[in-house]
Amino acid sequence: MKLFTALAPVWLVFAASVLQGQDLEQVRKLEASGDVAEARALLAHAAESDSHSVPALTAYAEFLQRYGDPAAKEAYTRLIARLRQSGDSARADAITRRLALLDLVTPDPHQPEILAKDGLPTVPIPGPLRSFARMVAISGDARPNEILQSLARNVVTNGYQASRSNEALEPTEYLKLVHRYLSQAQELQKLAGDSQVIKIDNCDSPSVGELLRILGFRIRGGCGSEVVLETVNAARAFLTTDSGFPINVLEEALRTNRPFTYDYHPTYASVLFGPEYWTGGVKEKDPGDFVDTFISDPSLCRLYLGYSKLDPETAEELRKGIPFTRIKAYAHVLDFFGGMFEIRGGKAVVPGGPRNAAAWGDLAGASADHGADFFDKLMAKDDGWLASLYDSIARINGPVQDYLLQPERLKRFYSAVRGRLTSPGPARPVFRSNTDMMLLTTRLRLDADGKPHVPGNLDVWKALFTSHPQGRYDGKLTRLAATWKDPDDVIEALFALSRKTVENEPLKIFMAVSDIDHNRLHPLEPATVDRLARDYHEYGAQYPVFSEARSLTDKTVVQFLETMESLTKIKEPAFRSDTIGSFQALVSLWQILVRQGSIPAGQADATLSALAESFSAVHTDRELFDAGRQDLKTLIAAGGEGKGTAQERMVALLSGGEAGDSDAHQEMAQQVQRILEAQHMISLDTLFGIVDNLEALPKGEKLNTALVNKLAATLNEIPVARNSLTGAEQNAMGYGYWTDRHISTERKLNFRSAIEKAGTDAERLKEIRSMMAPLLRDTLLGFNYAYYAPPGAQILYTNPVFVRGHDFIGSQGSYNTWRSTEVYGTGWPSNAGGRLVGSLSTLPYALAEAEQNFLIPTQTQALIWGDLVPQMILSATTPRWWNVTPSQIHWVGLHLRYGRELIAEAASDANVRAQVMTSLGTAASPARVDEVRRVLAQGAAREALDLVTPSELFEVASDVGPKRTEDSSCLLAEIHRLQQADPQEISYTAISRAFGTPKPTLANSYEPELLHLRTFPTLMGYSSRIMAESWESNTIFWAGLADELNLPPGELNLRIPQWTRKLVEEIFASHLEDWPAVLRSLRHVGDEVRAQTRAANPDIKAEPQGIPNR
């Protein structure tokens, strides 16, 4: 390796020298323009035309490697041969080494997968894994060491419920079925005998009756061609079917009088520490009974779950150091907050390292030098509060962690978190209840002086705690607030509030306003922060608007708040709904256009200010229509020069370009049009055309009857909501009054009559505009729905009043107008179709949530998606990649491939391994880092790669790469070259913006961003939503795939939603936090896409093999 390192720069120079000049320049130009195929052809031609040219062969082979092309191996092989021919064995050896690295991380489809060799004892589970997995609701892909862990999790979360008669827990139907299945499986195992194969020779075999009895079926009629199996014992037959026993194959065998054989070997599941540890040293008479015993004790399962999150060394230390009954009592704490525990050489590895060991020791009451004792005390201290603080701080890195770990501060913050009453602790509920503490430690930012960033100033926060309009948050904190002198005081108060599961609004305000500040060129003024803090309760859901543009002035922020306030005061509900709906739709369009760069940053503030300005003066429907039209004009003008009518311009802006642009733009425009058509939206051109025509009537122009008829025809097409429902059905509806009224009012609009009545009276003709205000609202709303439409968009294509049915008011007594968008009316007969209620602030998420049940899973256990799927869909539909360059995509691809190369090197080079592990440790849990390290130490780079996510791979490459100044990798060289060529376009900031994900909950912003956080667990109040937002691998992976397949950047706008849909449909997960299952699906979809693309373009890639971007 060292030789290779030393020689490499020489080759690069040499390769460049021969291909210098026009050829090399042309190749780079072609690459930058996205024409990679042509560049490849050019290099291929050069290599072919002079097969003795080492530089040409080198350039070609390196090019192929840079794009993850499987043909790279062949090209390197030719290069090696040529180098050996020429007697340059040193360079040939170095290239051989490079090829070996490539081989090391390229999956071989012919090689069977190597299962993790954990060396743990096992227990038998009767029957095949497939059946057991179906019954216990875990993935059929589970490995032996994952079976009990997944089972334990399901038992903990779904296995028991509170008894109706007493305080004890009783098993749920799920667990009863598992027990019954195990019983049936044991019967079948006995029937299978020593051969462990169920064998039936023919229909007349004596064992047929016994087998059918166990299965709960019987033969209808006698043996022969008419044999039909039918249920005789419903409970048993249900287990038979639900577990996937091949009853149809048995039936067919009996009918045709052929033998039936079914392999019934037991499944072996690894058991941490061996089964005796879990049975208190008692050896089961029958090892097959272990699982039955295991699932009968939920706290045992909880302890198993906790232990399984630890690396082997830490787990073993805890096992040896803490008695079974004692640690079982803290199983809940270990499960939720033990994931970052780490013991090395008997000592606890604490956040902050040795310099903080004493501080942690003081808090826990035991020295970190005695690892097991330290963690024992940490867990036992206060029902989990200290452990939860430990976990929150251990998850982060860098200056914020250093700040929090300053010993005095740590004590102070712990004291605040702990409070006076420690019970119930944060590990008692079903989900972790320290959500806000985790968010606070993750999102806290420090100013240049090393102190935490407190938006506005200290006085703002003192005032908020002492005189909040909604009442006092906390009596003690209110008293203390008057004495605050330092930002630490505010942070301490926020820690104190984070132990509350309700009424911790100040913490939410702090994070929301901090996030706005984070995205700004200049921090908000104290007065603005004060206003934002006080208005949060009413308008907090709208604050992500302020994060869209960095240049928003304080004046515009305040103006926006005032406009919301004035609109809220409109008394008449229908008018208020139309006005606020129009305003929100326009603001949401502004967000879209700013985010995708259609409105230049320099115009963002003025445009938003103009929207707020015009709506602050709206008092009538006519004014509403005029304001809407004017604002639309403002938005379109801010979007730049362009041809076409208002409707055409809006559609063009939403689809990222003008008509006649690329196929991707046209396809996007058609998608928008199709949805507008399905929703019977009135075209802007029709609305504005009629208004202009009416204004011209008094001047003698003729009425444009065609346009008026067209409008009438479209209105006539709007179906009446709930038209076909009976009286009883309609009475079952509890809400939706105002939306139904909105729709029926629109249907009744008779423009022809109104125009006739107005005659040539200019004023009365102008007044007709008021009739159009609700229609304009719907069209503006329709643009938003169409833009964020999830892949498939079944609801938008099926329910023709889905957009019109958006409820800005909500049911009586609720206050939804400025709140987050929510899905209501799921499940008939509670409504005539679901609808969205509230503001448009979380429209992308709500649309994705509503659509997720239309995805068709390819696997049986697909009922655990929760919030993960809407967030993934949101990440695929909200960002747009119109402004991304081919070089940026290539840069991501290069990082992923360089990350793989580093992993390959780490398998044989301890120094590289140390670098990689340090970097990986900032994102992965100690247990996973340890696993990767162990696998790499065995030289298994491919298996190690399976454990690393694409975002981690990207981060490892970007972190380790700059430190390896001597590295001769052609990938790293190209990374440097691209960055130097255009530091603005190719920078981590630009890439983060292009290929990050929106994090509306975690970061209060829709701006895509890469935060490189550890993947969050499920959290109380957010379920798996925060976890989904912290998952950043999808877009990174798709970018790498696009680079490999040479897709134009614009194509990403079409492909990423499609790929994401496939990804979701192929997830085969066991539980809500099963991100490895997401990773498997991601890679599987990648393989499918590669295979399809290469099959469709055989000229581009010769071999449909290899998975370079894993």
Place this chain on the structure above:
Amino acid sequence: MTISRRELFGITAGGLLLRAQDQKRPIFRVKVDMVVLSYQVTDSKNHYIKGLKPGDFRIFEDGIQQKISTFAEGSNTPVAVSADGSTRPLLDAKQETLPGMEKPDAFVGTNVFVLFDTSNFMYKGFVYAEDAITDFVRGLDGADSVAVYTFSRNLSRAASLTHEKSDAIAGLRKSVAGDDTALYNALLLTLRDAAKVPGRKVVIVFSNGPDNASMVAPDDVRAVAEDEGIPIYVISTSEVNKDPISSNVFRRLAQRTGGKAYWAHNWQKQVEALEDVREEMSNAYTVTYYPAANPNEGFRKLLVEVVNDPGKKLRVKYRPGYRPSRTL
């Protein structure tokens, strides 16, 4: 059933231009499709009337008489119908005059989509329902194809459309019990799949009714079935009066699409209901036609008349109408 015939007629014949202000702008057209219409004829005692010929029927759309292009009875191979009412084998007919019938085999037999509810609500009757469906699938005509879909919160394609009944049964027998019930979501997705298949098709829903997870309303789903010409048969494993709202919806879904609703709370009744569905399918007449010019872009009302029925004693069961599809 919407097989585009736009190329044949072009824009001028029946394709109605909605928006065509310039060539660059998207144009929505009403597609001029081949309409597939299935119906049964019964007498006053509800006995099926067999053996009727194309000339025995008159088909109207909004009062406009239509020219029947092909005709089939039960699972028989369809025949082409000439202008004079005479028939000839479809293979002899000029295919270019029958767009959408390029694969006449697709019109032999019925494509049956079974949609089986595996949600919590079906838990107790799950296995008996499976038995009944298995019997039904086995008893289908050899020319029929069958697909088995199951649903809970999401749809699952347990067995794709196949002539191999054993494959369909294998898929059915691998069903897994789920949780929530999104019946109308699943029905919509099933209809979308069925709509892609040429030929005659029906959807048979096997559910007990209460839906607690769908985002789409039953009447919106029903409209899709109407437009695509796919009859929906609903077999509810609940009792008719137990959930009157669901019962009303089932009735409406079936009636408006030319299907039928059954309430069969035990295995025997489920078998009987499925037997009745099979009877309906084997006694159905299926005609295809290309709609005559009609300015109505909305709901087009259908009328099927038996020509020689002076006392109006015969009853014809068919879907009330459809909306022509629009395309960009």
